[in-house]
Amino acid sequence: MAVVELTSLKGCLAHGGRLLGLDVGSKTIGLAISDSRLRVASPLATIRRVRFAVDAKEISRVIAERRIGGLIIGLPIGMDGSEGPRCQSVRQFAVNLLGMGDLPVAFWDERFSTIGAERPLRAAEMSHRRRADVIDKMAAAYILQGALDRLGNLQRPA
Numbered sequence: 765m766a767v768v769e770l771t772s773l774k775g776c777l778a779h780g781g782r783l784l785g786l787d788v789g790s791k792t793i794g795l796a797i798s799d800s801r802l803r804v805a806s807p808l809a810t811i812r813r814v815r816f817a818v819d820a821k822e823i824s825r826v827i828a829e830r831r832i833g834g835l836i837i838g839l840p841i842g843m844d845g846s847e848g849p850r851c852q853s854v855r856q857f858a859v860n861l862l863g864m865g866d867l868p869v870a871f872w873d874e875r876f877s878t879i880g881a882e883r884p885l886r887a888a889e890m891s892h893r894r895r896a897d898v899i900d901k902m903a904a905a906y907i908l909q910g911a912l913d914r915l916g917n918l919q920r921p922a
Contacts, residue, residue, distance in 0.1 A: 767858065768868045773834055774802065774915055776868040781833020784808075784826065785908025787874065787900055788837060788854050793819060794900030796908045797830055802915060805908035807901035816860055824864060834867050838874030838907040872911040874903070 768776055777783075780800045787794035795808040808830075811822050826832065837858050840850040858869050 766862070766868055768870055770836075770870040770872065770911055770914060771918060773836075773868055773870045774918075777802075777833040780831075782831060783834050783836050783908060783912070784823075784830070784832045785836045785872075785904045785911070786823075786838065787904040787907055788857050789813075789900065790853075792900045793823070794902070794904035795823075795826060796901060796905035797832075798908060798912055802912055805905045805912055807898065807905040810898070810900045816857075820861060820864055823861070827865065827867065832867065835861070835869045836872050836908050836911045837869060838904070839871040841873050841875055843875065870911065872907050872914075874907050 766776075773783075782800055783798040783802060785794075785796040785798070785805060787796075791813055793811040793813060795811065796805045797808045798805050808826070811819055813819055835858075837854060839847075839854055842848055842851075855871075858871070862869065
């Protein structure tokens, strides 16, 4: 794997390769998947973090089963644009994943992802407990959809 700019990610994917979005937290990892045309993100699963080897094995299983061609990892940048300890932790997680395979990885600013993912859940009057069960994979879908929208906008003529 290699870390690439989002703008060059699509060129690194095999034809029909999907993207897997990750919302990496200290207790869970939310997963979302794109369609093969890289237009729509869908929530997939939430992994309860154990230790890196176990977490990575589960992510590798999803990559193999779903024919994933690249990863979008949410980067928890501060509201002032700074990168704090959480960003460093997520970047280290990505570096650790780099040794596991040959997929490109791009980061996407995840500011407001939890708020954006939670808003429709509240509107649907979902209980707090149920929201807690799905928020991480919904946040991953929100992150991935933002990246997909950016990729789509790169292709449109000005």
